[in-house]
Amino acid sequence: MEILEKNKALQDIKTFRVDLNQPMKNNFYREGVLINGEYGWAEFAPFPHHSVEHSSRWLQSALEMAWTKLPEPKLTKVKTNAIAVSDDLENVIEAVNKSGCKTLKIKLSGKNIDQEVSNLREISVNIQNIKFRIDFNGELTLDDAVSFSNKSEGLPIEYIEQPCKTLKEIKELKQKIKTPIGIDESFRLVKDILNEDFIHEILESCDYLIVKVIPIGGITRFLKLRDLLVPRFNRIVISGSMDTS
Structure with missing residues (x-):
């Protein structure tokens, strides 16, 4: 991933909060930051109990999604639970x-x-x-x-x-x-x-x-x-x- 200046990588961000339909282990909502980059929007929403070190991985993932051209998906459908x-x-x-x-x-x-x-x-x-x-x-x-x-x-x-x-x-x-x-x-x-x-x-x-x-x-x-x-x-x-x- 290209090394970006902070003022460019985070130049277009929005905060969000979404209520959950059903609470999950005393979590009633999800909140975080949306980052708009060259390749679209990405989500940064680490769990509240995560350390700064662990949260930095979530940020790495969000910046990658927003600013990196990722491989094309090979599947159009996936099984889920x-x-x-x-x-x-x-x-x-x-x-x-x-x-x-x-x-x-x-x-x-x-x-x-x-x-x-x-x-x-x-x-x-x-x-x-x-x-x-x-x-x-x-x-x-x-x-x-x-x-x-x-x-x-x-x-x-x-x-x-x-x-x-x-x-x-x-x-x-x-x-x-x-x-x-x-x-x-x-x-x-x-x-x-x-x-x-x-x-x-x-x-x-x-x-x-x-x-x-x-x-x-x-x-x-x-x-x-x-x-x-x-x-x-x-x-x-x-x-x-x-x-x-």
Whole structure:
């Protein structure tokens, strides 16, 4: 990407705030900055809890989108999942059916595992051929993660995403359960995601790697990561980051 002076790169910006239809983990809105560049508008909206270091990656991605001619897309259609955060099962089932998606990403807290498993069973009964991607955002203890895996046996779970907070816990968990594991934060929030030793450690610890392109620094950085991953690992899930665009 061309090195730009700040007064040029940020010469045309607008702030925004968009209310969410449903709160997500006490987030009721998304806010950020829109940057207008040579190749169109881009969005800079890091999560509020992110450090300056992590937020700088979001900015790198936004500047790249606004000021860089990126490769042409090779696909006109991509498969996606529905997402649910509500405890209202009727609303969840209705929303998934309207979306036409056959995969549902659902964020759970692990505070009441029996009830959460019961809810998943009800959803699976009401939506034929549904698959679940369960995201705990690191909320579970190791024991709770094992308990969830045992109690949810038989459910159509593609993977549980970031079940525990630390990579050490996830490594141990992988030895204890059959449910596939996806890793997000333990990968995305490290200092250098392109470190080959770290990548090797991550791939030994998970069955799926969830990659959020904007928070890791943009398309160019993702393509470098892809080149390191694909020869040995292809279960990569490209995920959004609550982006408005």
